[in-house]
Amino acid sequence: MLKEERRGRILEMLGVEGKLVASDLSVALGVSEDTVRRDLRELAEAGKLRRVHGGALPRSAVTGTHEARRRQASAGKVAVARAAVGLVENGQVIILDGGTTALEVVRHLPAGLEATVVTHSPTTAAALAEHPNLEVVVIGGTLYKDNILAVGAQTVEAFASVNADLCLQGIWSMHPEVGVSHPYYEEMLVKRAMIESADRVVALASAEKLGTASSFVVAPATAYTHLATDHDVPEEILGPFRELGLEIAKG
The missing domain is CATH 3.40.50.1360 (Rossmann fold)
Known part of the structure; x- marks a missing residue:
């Protein structure tokens, strides 16, 4: 699975489940936990999700000002x-x-x-x-x-x-x-x-x-x-x- 495809799948799973656990994602996607953690970190930096200990949650859609x-x-x-x-x-x-x-x-x-x-x-x-x-x-x-x-x-x-x-x-x-x-x-x-x-x-x-x-x-x-x-x-x-x-x- 290509990186962009994998990250699209992560966001799709987050939308359905409302919460992601890094260890479970590793098994579901067939990649290492280090890879999952890197994906979650970079998706968080892009504003796509909120990184939390052990996994990720949806990011609030509320805007700033x-x-x-x-x-x-x-x-x-x-x-x-x-x-x-x-x-x-x-x-x-x-x-x-x-x-x-x-x-x-x-x-x-x-x-x-x-x-x-x-x-x-x-x-x-x-x-x-x-x-x-x-x-x-x-x-x-x-x-x-x-x-x-x-x-x-x-x-x-x-x-x-x-x-x-x-x-x-x-x-x-x-x-x-x-x-x-x-x-x-x-x-x-x-x-x-x-x-x-x-x-x-x-x-x-x-x-x-x-x-x-x-x-x-x-x-x-x-x-x-x-x-x-x-x-x-x-x-x-x-x-x-x-x-x-x-x-x-x-x-």
């Missing part, structure tokens, strides 16, 4: 927002992440909702300012311009002083074994602080983010109490998260 993500999977974001809003109640203290899914959450909040919303996103805060009955607390820090979020030690410390009822957290990648992961280290640290500051934590994850992995692990999937996702995500994808104890909310 806030502006680019505004144009990506908009129907899925609306469905996730609807699912998440169903968990919101009057009188709560709510941590709301930044990002384009968070903006959809703001757009779907009931006009009569009375709650306190804490965010480290200037964009989210500006959208919340249009809501008639919400108290908005903005957490500061160093502005990460690509994603328009506050990050850094000041941001992490500020979240540590919050005792929220609910955290609605945007997700880049979520896998039942790897957990939730993110490509940016400073954002990952802030997301950890958000989780630790809330009683219930909701992962806002549309279909294309499930079963994928990124560079830095935020937390295991069991750190989340709920998964808000699209209405048509198949049960074979959601089942492992249910088994871990997450409640599934579909929009």
Whole structure:
């Protein structure tokens, strides 16, 4: 089997199985584990998959900047927002992440909702300012311009002083074994602080983010109490998260 043919087969198997183990690939393809590891490394460098210890996982399809993500999977974001809003109640203290899914959450909040919303996103805060009955607390820090979020030690410390009822957290990648992961280290640290500051934590994850992995692990999937996702995500994808104890909310 030629190298390009072999690597095409690897990507095909990853698409079907959702996870690859290097030792199993060696047997299936009839090549050495060194060859498999080299293939996986070079496919990862080409952005085709995410290399993990012992094998590989699908790479998240999410693009980098806030502006680019505004144009990506908009129907899925609306469905996730609807699912998440169903968990919101009057009188709560709510941590709301930044990002384009968070903006959809703001757009779907009931006009009569009375709650306190804490965010480290200037964009989210500006959208919340249009809501008639919400108290908005903005957490500061160093502005990460690509994603328009506050990050850094000041941001992490500020979240540590919050005792929220609910955290609605945007997700880049979520896998039942790897957990939730993110490509940016400073954002990952802030997301950890958000989780630790809330009683219930909701992962806002549309279909294309499930079963994928990124560079830095935020937390295991069991750190989340709920998964808000699209209405048509198949049960074979959601089942492992249910088994871990997450409640599934579909929009």
